[in-house]
Amino acid sequence: MEKRGSFGTRLGIILATAGSAVGLGNVWRFPFMTGQNGGASFILVYLLFVLLLGIPGMLSEFIIGRHSQANAARAYGHMAGGKRLWRLVGMLGILTSTVILGFYAVVAGWCLQYLLASLMGSLNGDVAYVHDYFISFSSHPWKPCVWAVLFVLITHFVIVRGVQKGIERASKLLMPLLFVLLVTIVVASCLLPGAIDGIEFLLKPDFTKLNHSTLLEALGQAFFSLSLGTCCLCTYASYFSRDTNLLKSATQIALIDTGIAILAGLMIFPAAFSVGVKPDSGPSLIFITLPNVFQQAFGAMPVVGYVIGILFYALLVFAALTSTISMHEIGTAFFTEELRQPRRRAAWVLTLVCSVIAVFCSLSMGAVDGISLFGLSLMDFCDYITAQVMLPLGAFLTSLFVGWFVDQKLLFDEFTNQGTVSVSFFRAYQFAVRFIVPFCILLIFLHQFGVI
Numbered sequence: 001m002e003k004r005g006s007f008g009t010r011l012g013i014i015l016a017t018a019g020s021a022v023g024l025g026n027v028w029r030f031p032f033m034t035g036q037n038g039g040a041s042f043i044l045v046y047l048l049f050v051l052l053l054g055i056p057g058m059l060s061e062f063i064i065g066r067h068s069q070a071n072a073a074r075a076y077g078h079m080a081g082g083k084r085l086w087r088l089v090g091m092l093g094i095l096t097s098t099v100i101l102g103f104y105a106v107v108a109g110w111c112l113q114y115l116l117a118s119l120m121g122s123l124n125g126d127v128a129y130v131h132d133y134f135i136s137f138s139s140h141p142w143k144p145c146v147w148a149v150l151f152v153l154i155t156h157f158v159i160v161r162g163v164q165k166g167i168e169r170a171s172k173l174l175m176p177l178l179f180v181l182l183v184t185i186v187v188a189s190c191l192l193p194g195a196i197d198g199i200e201f202l203l204k205p206d207f208t209k210l211n212h213s214t215l216l217e218a219l220g221q222a223f224f225s226l227s228l229g230t231c232c233l234c235t236y237a238s239y240f241s242r243d244t245n246l247l248k249s250a251t252q253i254a255l256i257d258t259g260i261a262i263l264a265g266l267m268i269f270p271a272a273f274s275v276g277v278k279p280d281s282g283p284s285l286i287f288i289t290l291p292n293v294f295q296q297a298f299g300a301m302p303v304v305g306y307v308i309g310i311l312f313y314a315l316l317v318f319a320a321l322t323s324t325i326s327m328h329e330i331g332t333a334f335f336t337e338e339l340r341q342p343r344r345r346a347a348w349v350l351t352l353v354c355s356v357i358a359v360f361c362s363l364s365m366g367a368v369d370g371i372s373l374f375g376l377s378l379m380d381f382c383d384y385i386t387a388q389v390m391l392p393l394g395a396f397l398t399s400l401f402v403g404w405f406v407d408q409k410l411l412f413d414e415f416t417n418q419g420t421v422s423v424s425f426f427r428a429y430q431f432a433v434r435f436i437v438p439f440c441i442l443l444i445f446l447h448q449f450g451v452i
């Protein structure tokens with residue numbers, strides 16, 4: 001059997017894990033969710049969820065992964081003292097991340113196409129033109145499929161290089177690059193005339209816009225954005241070193257993730273408001289509403305508009321890649337260790353499965369009729385079922401598991417690195433995983449299914 005990988009440095013740990021968290025969830029999903037749910041008030045609820053549920057949830061996965069140093073299914077089984085039933089929670093996570101990788105690769109593939117199109121200057125035109133461009137591209141029978149599969153393949157080639165040479169190296173390169181691009185566009189966007197309205201929309205809460213669906217969406221978004229409930233964090237933590245401070249790492253990663261989501265809002269809304277575009281157009285925001293926003297906004301300086309457009313899609317591609325790498329790794333680690341296959345072969349299994357899901361998701365966008373489930377296109381169904389059912393369910397079960405089933409001495413030792421760090425926070429964490437996290441998720445679930 002191959003030697004198990006591990007991250008080489010503390011910076012590598014933070015950048016790789018933050019790379020998993022920071023993705024299209026921040027730059028695509030967060031802005032459109034915020035736009036649809038009334039701006040600042042949505043963000044406040046979101047922040048509350050990150051603090052109350054997100055950080056404890058991340059810690060639980062870190063503890064399970066680092067303690068067991070194994071793939072997700074084995075890690076849960078090991079932590080449960082060999083009780084095989086708990087392996088199922090790990091398997092649920094692996095299934096969830098595989099489905100997410102399938103539909104996520106489709107959106108990531110669109111970003112590749114838009115990067116190329118902005119380089120060639122072919123996104124110039126009026127609103128109707130950009131709208132038709134998106135519709136005809138996304139419902140094309142093979143073009144978006146090719147891009148999606150290409151994206152899975154790029155991910156594959158990073159993964160087969162291993163934990164340190166593949167994942168860690170890619171994250172150390174892509175994350176700083178992403179940050180520089182983001183800040184550049186934020187500055188350009190906030191300097192536009194009328195940008196202040198967009199900033200206000202993002203930062204001034206209007207509580208009349210809050211309702212129960214906002215809560216549910218904010219919860220799903222918090223889980224999705226922190227990569228929680230998929231065992232992704234558990235798998236990455238299995239490559240952490242024994243002296244990594246888990247509380248500090250979880251807090252730093254949550255801060256980076258949230259900071260980048262808010263910066264993404266500051267990149268998009270000021271530019272959108274400056275040209276009078278409404279931010280509530282939903283998932284197509286960055287593909288229909290935005291392509292010509294930069295061109296229009298920098299109308300007096302077309303070169304700037306052109307360059308910013310390119311940087312924007314390059315940023316999306318980098319953000320997506322660090323996340324798809326993490327989703328791929330969960331399944332690859334599982335197949336490598338459970339089927340005792342070389343990493344290379346295990347990675348191909350996952351690449352193949354995800355490519356098939358991606359192709360079907362892509363075709364369900366209009367190319368082929370009838371690829372739908374429960375009245376939703378396969379693409380929307382995968383997004384819904386993962387973000388609003390599977391992720392919260394994974395986090396719920398994980399929380400019950402560590403709060404009530406795992407030996408609490410072991411939990412304490414792992415949380416505090418054998419009593420050497422963060423000791424005074426242990427009780428608060430224990431309270432959160434025993435009561436707050438399961439209770440909040442349960443409440444929202446009951447509400448979602450109409451019980452209360």
Ligand code: PHE
Nearest residue numbers: 021023024025026224225227
């Ligand atoms: N957190 C990633 C994002 O924000 C998505 C993701 C979900 C990654 C689940 C891994 C696992 O885009």
